[in-house]
Amino acid sequence: MDALRLAADDGDFSRQIRCKWKVVSYNSQPIRSSSGIEVCPTSELIDPAAFDYIVVIGGLLHSGRKISPSLIGYLKKAAELNVPLIGVCTGSFILARADLMHGYKACVSWFHHQQFESEFPRLHVNSDSLFINDGNRITCAGAAGVMHLAASIIEKHCGKYEASRALRIMLEEFPLSEKAPQPQPFVQTKISNINVHKAILLIERNISTPLSIEEIASRVNLSHRHLERLFQKEIGMSPAEFSIKIRINHARNLLLNTSNQVSFIAMECGFLDTSHFSRRFRAEFGKSPSEMRKEALQQLKQ
Structure with a gap:
């Protein structure tokens, strides 16, 4: 309205x-x-x-x-x-x-x-x-x-x-057509197990303050080991690996679409140590957060 x-x-x-x-x-x-x-x-x-x-x-x-x-x-x-x-x-x-x-x-x-x-x-x-x-x-x-x-x-x-x-x-720069894509979740494959689906939502909702895997398992009424097995079956990685990947990808999005400092982005994505964040980021994308942001800015100037 x-x-x-x-x-x-x-x-x-x-x-x-x-x-x-x-x-x-x-x-x-x-x-x-x-x-x-x-x-x-x-x-x-x-x-x-x-x-x-x-x-x-x-x-x-x-x-x-x-x-x-x-x-x-x-x-x-x-x-x-x-x-x-x-x-x-x-x-x-x-x-x-x-x-x-x-x-x-x-x-x-x-x-x-x-x-x-x-x-x-x-x-x-x-x-x-x-x-x-x-x-x-x-x-x-x-x-x-x-x-x-x-x-x-x-x-x-x-x-x-x-x-x-x-x-x-309304502070929206330009209209988007009906064909404009929705921002999608990290996992694109269909999740058949309802407990894995619930666990994924818990991880996505707590990016800034990550829950322990034990707490996630408890919230979906599963043992730690059972949750691990279900994650491997459904998405091919452990809950801990999934948590890291989703936080690293969120960090990349913030890095490319905001002017926030790398230290702030690290904390916003649940990394208390900037050095640890930078190492995980490089392992995932092959470059440091600063290098990725610098390349993106250079491409915009071209």
Whole structure:
């Protein structure tokens, strides 16, 4: 909605000038988000034909909360009227559970790809793109991709300048198309074991303060040795090796895309000793962090 309001708003008053929206629900009760913030509906379920788009915002997949039958009926009525339905983040799951994604491509975050594939094995799912516009179904991976999806809609209805203007105010330099790739996880192969998947997420979420392998094993209810065997089977390396590699790759990304000092990057990636970090970096990439940054800057000047 920020992108929509900034597309034409003057004076930073957050007015609905060119783009208008409503937060609709089957009752007037506040809707509690997974972060704890409550969103108040501004409208009842009015005729879906009154909208150019209906956007479905998803929640926690494992919360157990069921969507209201009246909302499912509303979405199906909108589909019958050919009103484009947009699934944002796990909103794609809601559209699929309502049987509204058959024959359409669904875009989800790489984080939710396996869950979508397992729940809907007959649907075509994509976690490479930021969003997919497939006729009357538009699905988005969520996060920053939402503003670029909004910008593409603004460009279609209001113009390219308005779309770019909205993104610039949001401190985004230029719009990304639906074919722009999502940032991908370090492991590209499909992980079949749920405990290995959980362990990988724990490692990714604790890059700055790495967990011990014993603690990771404990959190996924496995012994240290069993976790080691599962990692070797699934990704061909130990949990410790995986942790080092993912932190070194994160360090490389920070090195090439920020101006932070090498010592800061080392600490940010869980290395307390800069010398140790530099040795591991050279072993992985064949050059020191300073050498890699210097080469990258020289290439930009050419």
